[in-house]
Amino acid sequence: MSFMKLTASAVAIAAVSATAAAARDQVQVAGSSTVLPYASIVAEAFGENFDFPTPVVESGGSSAGLKRFCEGVGENTIDIANASRQIREKEIKACADNGVSDIIEVRIGYDGIVFASQLNGPEFTAFEPSDWFKALAAKVVVDGKVVDNPNMTWADVNPDLPAQEIITFIPGTKHGTREVFEEKVLKQGCEDTGAMQGFLDSGMDEDAAEHACMAVRTDGKSVDIDGDYTETLARIDSNANGVGVFGLAFYENNTDKLKVATMGGVAPSTETIASGEYPVSRPLFFYVKKAHIGVIPGLKEFAEFFVSDDMAGPDGPLSEYGLVSDPELAETQAVVADENTMGSSM
Amino acid sequence: MTDATNPAGAAPAPKHPSSLLAADVRTKRRNAAEARFKAYGLAAVGIGLIFLVALLFAIIRNGTPAFTQTFLTIPVELPEAKLDKNGNRDPADLSKVTTFGYAPLIEVAVARALEENGIDSPFEKQKDLRNLVSASAPAQLRDYVLQHPDDIGKTIEFRMLASSRVDGYLKGRVTRDSLARDKNLDAEHLDLVDQLQAAGLIKKQFNWAFIFGADASESRPEQAGIGVAMIGSFFMMLVVLALSLPIGVAASIYLEEFAPKNRWTDLIEVNISNLAAVPSIVFGILGLAVFIQFMHFPQSAPLVGGLVLTLMTLPTIIISTRASLKAVPPSIRDAALGVGASKMQAVFHHVLPLAMPGILTGTIIGLAQALGETAPLLLIGMVGFIASNAPDGIASGFLAPNSAMPAQIYEWAKRADPAYYERAWGGIIILLLFLMTMNIIAIILRRRFERRW
Structure with a gap:
């Protein structure tokens, strides 16, 4: 009896105290771990310069963030989802089903994806997308036949590379980075090597060929990292032959341990990424729930501050940390100022 | 002695008469086995100690x-x-003047300080001096000016944080070699740091802000502190204590003293034991589904964290409370009932006070366990850039977004800047101190008040 009573009263107390503070007064952000550092830098400066409390920024990955974003409208849902890729049709539909119909898409800038290895390890200094495809693909085309990937060392792939065993650490499938890696490196390499044509010739339809291009071998040569870049760094630290996939900003913070390789002959830097010379880059976004503007104090101000020249401009703290500033930042600022939602602006 | 184990006994006379003073072969073997076993045990303890010391x-x-x-x-x-x-x-x-307006003042101030101390700056542009000072300095100036508007126009001495790489250089983490390809700081900066240190302007001091401060963003690890996360942990522990102690004790008293022994109570008993073995992340998922999605409690709130940890701590408290109730001899109950006390009087006047030290010990151990728990907090939004506002009251302490100490350590360990790695270890020291204090209190309580029969 007393157990029941106590439980009941405890739940009642908790419920009362929760309703007492129903009005949330800080912006809540969740999503991509790539965008998290930038969002936290903006949030901190926002808290310092405005009278609003510092927004809360959580990570968890682009997909996880967008899923929470699409859970509905209301104070117990997040206001902003960070994403290292564009929102998908499926997610827009899921959002709409839950009543989140007006979404403002904000592009904050670009991020480079770099390929780095131990500073004193083998000379992994120049890669081509085709090298990565040949090293990582599950199936390759040899003499017109589709076979399991036979390559064991980087020298098998490209005689210019060191004759070291292939060990790579790539982002797991829940990361937005993985998608860019597949699109811009594996698929590109697949087309460059002619494997795409080979897959088509072997009787695959276009979808199946594309899928085969982006399928990664599962024999242990490539390891999916589901955690953050710190985990990739730890793996590289303990494995001299390992090559890892990192974000540019992470690499620039750890130049004492890592050396970066060129991709397609171009070294990654904020300049080469901004000019589009460096091939593996992607835009970073955040998505704002329009229905929350005016309800959650500071939401619009935070979004505007995020893309202001002071923060996201070429000399701002974000670009100092490693973000590649968007040349079309002015247009983005206008989108936020006018609260243009995705349907209306496109 | 050996004869006793030998069924053949005294019948065949031993060829060599055995003596109590000289051990025979079998005794020697048994003694050797015992010595070996002792050595194994000692080795096991030794290995454990080595791990502990290394850690x-x-x-x-x-x-x-x-x-x-x-x-x-x-x-x-x-x-x-x-x-x-x-x-x-x-x-x-x-x-209206933002921190961006204050940043140039610091560059000017550093350049002037160099000049006044006769240090030549190798840099053409004043802007290059900015990276010596933490990005938190403009905000520090701005706060000061907003609070002391009368000091505008004056020159005030400020104690500002140096940037994390300068700090790393003084601690030996950053060297000229490791900066060779760093874009934030050059070897020339370090030369300046050496001269500034000689002039007494740069000093390494004890940093209270690490213990009492708030979390900082990725670009300024030098400013980050664990204080706000500590407050978050404190409020979570309050919730855990306020809920799990009464619920746990009431449940165990009922099950131990009043409940009839039947299939239902057996089932409950088995399930409580099972619950104690459920991985904590499962409670996190439950908390997300029930407290946040169904009951609409705020996300990232210590209240929700406390509720989830309560679920986790309850079985521990129930099991230890029942054990200490069981340890009170039945004669105490019988005597109380014998002089006419009701069952409830017997329990509350006699059994419960005698079991209290055991209950408290169990509770403290349960709390310590909850204090160090991270996994369920991941799911209810307590990991990230969160512990940046100190709560301004008791209600906001429970409801405003906050993190907890272990979650903060986890978050720091994930961040890109190597300076955060050091802070993660520092956070572990503080967390360990808390856990040790709690365990010591538990031990003292047990030593002082526990009665044995």
Whole structure:
């Protein structure tokens, strides 16, 4: 009896105290771990310069963030989802089903994806997308036949590379980075090597060929990292032959341990990424729930501050940390100022 | 002695008469086995101790640098032309100047400090000096000016944080070699740091802000502290204590003293034991589904964290409470009932006070376990850049987004800047101190008040 009573009263107390503070007064952000550092830098400066409390920024990955974003409208849902890729049709539909119909898409800038290895390890200094495809693909085309990937060392792939065993650490499938890696490196390499044509010739339809291009071998040569870049760094630290996939900003913070390789002959830097010379880059976004503007104090101000020249401009703290500033930042600022939602602006 | 184990006994006379003073072969073998077993045990204890010492050594070696921080103390001019163009000291006007407006003042101040101390700057542009000072310095100046508008126009001496790489250089983490390809700081900067240190402007000091401060963003690890996360942990523990102690004790008293022994109570008993073995992340998922999605409690709130940890702590408290109730001899109950006490009087006047030390010990151990728990907090939004506002009251302590100490350590360990790694270890030291204190209290309680029969 007393157990029941106590439980009941405890739940009642908790419920009362929760309703007492129903009005949330800080912006809540969740999503991509790539965008998290930038969002936290903006949030901190926002808290310092405005009278609003510092927004809360959580990570968890682009997909996880967008899923929470699409859970509905209301104070117990997040206001902003960070994403290292564009929102998908499926997610827009899921959002709409839950009543989140007006979404403002904000592009904050670009991020480079770099390929780095131990500073004193083998000379992994120049890669081509085709090298990565040949090293990582599950199936390759040899003499017109589709076979399991036979390559064991980087020298098998490209005689210019060191004759070291292939060990790579790539982002797991829940990361937005993985998608860019597949699109811009594996698929590109697949087309460059002619494997795409080979897959088509072997009787695959276009979808199946594309899928085969982006399928990664599962024999242990490539390891999916589901955690953050710190985990990739730890793996590289303990494995001299390992090559890892990192974000540019992470690499620039750890130049004492890592050396970066060129991709397609171009070294990654904020300049080469901004000019589009460096091939593996992607835009970073955040998505704002329009229905929350005016309800959650500071939401619009935070979004505007995020893309202001002071923060996201070429000399701002974000670009100092490693973000590649968007040349079309002015247009983005206008989108936020006018609260243009995705349907209306496109 | 050996005869006793030998069924053949005394019948065949031993060829060599055995003596109690000289051990025979079998006795020797048994003694050797015992000695070996002792050695195994000692080795096991030794290995355990080595691990413990290695762990403590690593924690202390990596963590202690986090408690000191490099500070730069220089006078900064607060020019009226930049900070208060209208000259009326109107707070609304003053707050319009953002931290970006204050950043150049610091560059000027550093350049002047170099000049006054006769240090040649190898840099053409003043802007290159900015990376010596933490990005938190402009905000520090701005806060000061907003609070002391009368000091505009004066030159005030400020003690500012040096940037994390300068700090790392003084702690030996950053060297000229490791900066070779760093874009934030050059070897020339380090030469300046050496000279500033010689001039007494740069000093490594104890950093209270690490213990009491708030979390900081990725670009300024030098500013980050664990204080706000500590408050978050404190409020979570309050919730856990307020809920799990009464619920746990009431449930165990009922099950132990009043409940009939039947299939239902057996089932409950088995399930409580099972619950104690459920991985904590499962409670996190449950908390997300029930407290946040169904009951609409705020996300990232210590209240929700506390509720989830309560679920986790309850079985521990119930099991230890039942054990200590069981340890009270039945004669106490019988005597109480015999002189006419009701069952409830017997329990509350006699059994419960005698079991209290055991209950409290169990509760403290349960709390310590909950204090160190991270996994369920991941799911209810307590990991990330969260512990940046100190709560301004009791209600906001429970409901405003906050993190917890272990979650904060986890978050720091994930961040890109190596300076955060050091802070993660430092955070571990603080967390361990808390856990040790709690365990010591538990031990003292048990030693002092526990009665044995």
